[in-house]
Each structure stands twice: as structure tokens, then as C-alpha cells.
Amino acid sequence: MSTADIARTVVGIIGNIISGCMFLSPVPTFVQIWKKGSVEQYSAVPYLATLINCMVWTLYGLPMVHPHSLLVVTINGAGCVIEIIYITLFLIYSDRRKRLKVLFWLLLELIFISALTFVSLTLFHTTKKRSAIVGTICMLFNVTMYASPLAVMKLVITTKSVEYMPFYLSLASFGNGVSWTTYAFIPFDPFIAIPNGIGTMFSVAQLILYATYYNSTKQQIAARKGEVNLSKVVVGNSVQEPTNNKNNIRSASNGL
Numbered sequence: 001m002s003t004a005d006i007a008r009t010v011v012g013i014i015g016n017i018i019s020g021c022m023f024l025s026p027v028p029t030f031v032q033i034w035k036k037g038s039v040e041q042y043s044a045v046p047y048l049a050t051l052i053n054c055m056v057w058t059l060y061g062l063p064m065v066h067p068h069s070l071l072v073v074t075i076n077g078a079g080c081v082i083e084i085i086y087i088t089l090f091l092i093y094s095d096r097r098k099r100l101k102v103l104f105w106l107l108l109e110l111i112f113i114s115a116l117t118f119v120s121l122t123l124f125h126t127t128k129k130r131s132a133i134v135g136t137i138c139m140l141f142n143v144t145m146y147a148s149p150l151a152v153m154k155l156v157i158t159t160k161s162v163e164y165m166p167f168y169l170s171l172a173s174f175g176n177g178v179s180w181t182t183y184a185f186i187p188f189d190p191f192i193a194i195p196n197g198i199g200t201m202f203s204v205a206q207l208i209l210y211a212t213y214y215n216s217t218k219q220q221i222a223a224r225k226g227e228v229n230l231s232k233v234v235v236g237n238s239v240q241e242p243t244n245n246k247n248n249i250r251s252a253s254n255g256l
Contacts, residue, residue, distance in 0.1 A: 008186040012071030015179035019075045022172050023050070023082045030089050039093050044102045047086045048109065053141045054079035055113045060138050060191070065120060066131040071183075072192070135191030142195035146173070146202050153209060161217045162210045170210060174203035 026047070033039050054076040059065060061072030087106060091099050116137065120130045152165050177200030184193035 004186050008183060009071070011179055011183045011186065015176065015183055016071055016075040018172060018175045018179055020078065022169070022176055023079050025169060025172070026086060030086060033089065033093050037093060039090055039098065042090075044087060044090045044094075044098070044105075047083050047090065048102070048105050049145060051080060051083035051087065051106075052109045052113070053138075053145050054083060055109070056116065056134065056138050056141055059113065059117055059120070060131070060134045064130070065127060065134055067127055131191065139191055139195045143198055146177070146195065146199035149173075149202065149206060153206060156209050156213060160213050161220050162213045163217055163221065165206060165210065167210055170203055170206040174200060174207060177203050 029042065033042065057076040058073055058080060061069035061076065063069075066072075087102065091102055094102065116134065120134050124130045124133060149165070149170075156162050156165055177196045180196040181193055181200055184190075184196065
């Protein structure tokens with residue numbers, strides 16, 4: 001095994017570990033769903049999107065499509081299993097309307113991946129052509145997945161708060177993008193390099209936003225806590241403001 005092969009394997013293993021952490025990040029959410037016995041307002045879209053993404057990448061990494069990509073298969077195959085578990089739990093704790101909707105989209109995904117597998121393996125007879133077809137579809141799905149936080153980034157800029165943009169998820173996305181982009185350069189694989197390179201840039205943008213609005217977020221949270229504490233200072237039919245060194249206590253009746 002050459003030095004390049006060893007380096008690629010090491011980077012791929014690191015990418016597997018980081019991606020695995022990302023796939024497992026929704027576990028606390030499903031623990032809450034299990035305890036409450038309901039999915040409430042949670043959406044199944046992220047899990048369905050991740051499942052189809054993992055399925056197409058698993059197909060891409062198969063030896064008859066893109067040889068020497070075992071580490072692509074291992075992590076995305078594991079991702080398929082994890083996402084199916086999430087979706088199964090979602091189905092168990094959903095009402096009938098949501099359950100039917102999720103089953104419909106799951107069926108469409110299974111039909112799509114079956115059709116893609118059949119077409120790529122029967123109509124194209126070289127791994128180069130199969131890699132090009134499946135790899136292009138993988139790129140589209142991967143860029144879409146990485147672009148999904150754009151709505152959250154817009155919210156951050158509008159509200160000047162990173163409260164709803166989890167730092168560790170952004171950091172994990174950055175690590176994931178860097179590791180798989182590096183992997184794709186040993187040797188060069190454009191179908192892995194391009195979407196993960198774009199994903200890395202999106203993750204860097206998220207981390208910059210986090211650093212920019214971290215202090216303003218703390219101030220907003222502190223201000224909200226102060227308002228809550230103030231609202232609890234109630235005596236009879238009046239609300240009392242807490243004392244400070246400059247002002248006397250004032251009392252205002254509910255009718256004023």
C-alpha cells in the first residue's frame with residue numbers, strides 16, 4: 001500500500017467518525033419524542049432527505065460503480081440504517097395523516113433509488129460512465145443538503161441571534177466537509193470534492209456568523225430573562241419593579 005493510499009484511508013476513517021457523529025446528533029430529539037409519545041411539530045423532511053442522500057452515495061461507492069470507495073459505502077450504509085430507525089420511530093409516534101405522508105415520500109425514494117440502480121447497472125457498462133451518472137446525482141443531493149442551513153443563516157442575520165443555529169452541528173459540518181474534501185483529493189474525485197468543498201464554505205459562513213452574533217445573542221437572552229423575572233414581581237394587583245441604586249421602588253396598578 002502506497003503512502004497516498006494510507007493517507008486516503010486515514011482521512012476516510014476520520015470522515016466516517018465525523019459523519020457518524022452528525023448522523024447521531026438527532027438522538028436527543030427522538031428521546032424526547034419517545035418520552036412524550038408524539039412527534040408534535042417535528043418534521044420528517046430532514047431524515048427523509050438524509051436517507052436519500054445516503055442511499056445514492058452508498059450506490060456510488062459500490063465496486064461496480066466506483067471502485068476503491070469502501071469508506072464511502074461504510075459511512076453512508078450506516079447512515080441509511082440510522083435514518084431508517086429515525087423514520088420508523090417517526091412513523092410510530094405520528095398521527096395517521098403524517099404517517100401516510102411520510103410513507104408516501106419513503107416509497108418514492110425507494111422507487112427512485114431502485115430505478116437509478118437498475119439504469120446505471122444495466123444501461124452503462126463501464127465504471128467510468130456509472131460513476132459519472134450516479135456521481136452527478138450525488139452532487140446535486142449533497143449540495144442541497146449542505147445548502148439547507150441557508151434559511152437559518154438568513155434568520156441569524158435578521159435577528160442578530162445564533163440561538164437557533166447549533167454551534168456543534170455547524171462545527172461538525174465544517175469538519176465533515178474538510179475531511180471529505182481532503183479525501184477526494186487523494187486521488188482527485190470531483191463528485192466528492194465539489195459538493196463537500198461547497199459544504200465547507202457554507203460551514204465557514206455559519207461559524208463566522210456565530211462568532212459575529214455570539215455576544216448579541218447572549219445580550220438578547222439575558223434581556224428576556226430579565227423581563228421574565230420582572231413580570232414575576234407581583235404583589236396583589238400591582239407590579240413592582242426591582243430596586244436599583246438610582247431609583248426608588250415604583251408601584252403601578254394593573255389598570256394603568
